Amino acid sequence: MSIEVKNLSHIYMQGTLTEAFALTDVSFTVEDGEFIGLIGPTGSGKSTLIQHLNGLLKPTSGTVLVDGVDIWSKGVSLKEIRRKIGLVFQYPEQQVFEETVFDDIAFGPRNLGYSPEEVERSVEAARQVVGLDKELLSRSPFDLSGGQLRRVAVAGILAMNPEVLVLDEPAAGLDPKGRKEILDNIKKLHESGITVILVSHNMEDVAYFCQRILVLYDGTLIADGAPREVFTKEKLIDSIGLKPPEVTIVMRKLRQRGWSVREDVLTVEEGFEEILRCLGTKGVALI
Amino acid sequence: MMNDDAAGIVIKGLTHSYGLDENHRVMALAGVDLVIDEGDFVVILGPNGSGKSTLAKHLNVLLLPDEGDVWVFGMNTKDPDFTWEIRKNAGMVFQNPDNQIIATVVEEDVAFGPENLGVDPKEIRERVTRALEAVDMLEFARHAPHYLSGGQKQRVAIAGILAMEPKCIILDEPTAMLDPRGREEVMQTITRLNQDMGITVIHITHYMDEALYADKVVVMNEGKIVMQGTPRDVFEEEELISDLGLDVPPIGKLSRMLASHGVPIDSNALSVDELVDELCQLK
Ligand SMILES: Nc1ncnc2c1ncn2[C@@H]1O[C@H](COP(=O)(O)OP(=O)(O)OP(=O)(O)O)[C@@H](O)[C@H]1O
């Protein structure tokens, strides 16, 4: 499934004193099977943008095409679009409302007319992906810790088996192990064929998991490329208040101090290799 | 019920359980003992559900102990006569700044707390100015808070607490939704409040690198404190940290990998600058 965003603009409360230009002339295409990271400073328009992808928001101007069809044209079922393109909200409180955690995760599958067994299976599969304790299924979602609630919100969307998974800060508030597990599992889902769009302020995660990064700034798309390309645009990234992964910063500082290390290093493992290589050429003795 | 030893915060044998229905309760705090000195900067780490938010809520009397006691600047939270005085002295900042913004103009928002405390209007104006200065937001005094960036909103929320002139601020994941610069701004702001104004800071986070700002790191698991110490001490225990589902900050990991492969550097360099300095000393 491909999604094409064409000249998309969005103005909140147009014509009022408080109107806000959230997106201005944004265009890009998401190809089937991509794993895309969407980054940008607070207020840059990320949440606004992704809510256009499954028709939760209507463009002020411009179009969103899913498999070549304008989702706002006559005869298109937005319900069908939302089944295929699942969106997890930034604040889980916006999304949970049922009496128990189980019912909350089961809400989508039931709505899609799954049989009770299928519902059970989907809930269980989703529960495992997000690492939610089984015993929490019978609890009210309002009696959970912040990180537990986040997992419920993600599981509710996964349980509908979407073809495209759009996640707005899915790992915010998760402990490091939970964060890694959930993202590793999403990566596995991606490998099994689904398309993933990840909105995140965690540059380490984006650099590690995504194949392509889109950068929004003040409602405009200012960069689109592989993580290595984007994070080495030092001036651009700094000027909009983002930061590359810390390892990349180490490399930058080493270069400033005369080391000839590569700068396009994104992960701890790559940094390790690169520093060892450089120490080798400098002839530093290891102990 | 004043405590003789009027240290910052003293917690003894604290337990807390939440009732789910008549038959089921969740044990959220299972016997916590903790002393926080006045002027300390404490970071609390711990996996999801380990009891961090529950503990924080005891510090400004949003919750009361099942068993045990909590003294905040010598005042026992169980004594209803102190509730108001404790809340005045221990201000809370939560994860989502939108939930904390009340007014439509920044300075009115900041004035809300002291107004509630019945502070006189002239004094309120002074406090608002001081609080906004402290978080470096004075130039935004007349702006609408809802149109500020997340990092700026979070600083306004902190100013709102400061205007109440508390001796202690408790921050429950205030940086979870911020971009890298916003996160750094908030961390620098609270460091400054701690160092320049002597305010006691208790900061809860899942970002391990934020623990490096602390004098003392407290690690919770299953309703108990399982480790306490300086950031270096705590991250030295890599195995325990990772068994708890936590992590060493990325640079700490890199330092360790290098040291264990024979690079003669401190295996516990935790920040970018520490590691770069260590590496540049090599001959
Ligand atoms: N419902 C709304 N009404 C009016 N303005 C809004 C509304 N929602 C968002 N905005 C404004 O639109 C702009 C883009 O907001 P958006 O929530 O898309 O940003 P974001 O990139 O998701 O930020 P964050 O990283 O803080 O989540 C901001 O200036 C914001 O203040």
Ligand SMILES: Nc1ncnc2c1ncn2[C@@H]1O[C@H](COP(=O)(O)OP(=O)(O)OP(=O)(O)O)[C@@H](O)[C@H]1O
């Ligand atoms: N209102 C509530 N009713 C019932 N149980 C609750 C409630 N709030 C929290 N709990 C439970 O108490 C335990 C501790 O929760 P708490 O919110 O203190 O954890 P936390 O360490 O802040 O976690 P997180 O990192 O996810 O925010 C958890 O098992 C949680 O499910």
Ligand SMILES: [Mg+2]
């Ligand atoms: Mg957003």
Ligand SMILES: [Mg+2]
């Ligand atoms: Mg919490």
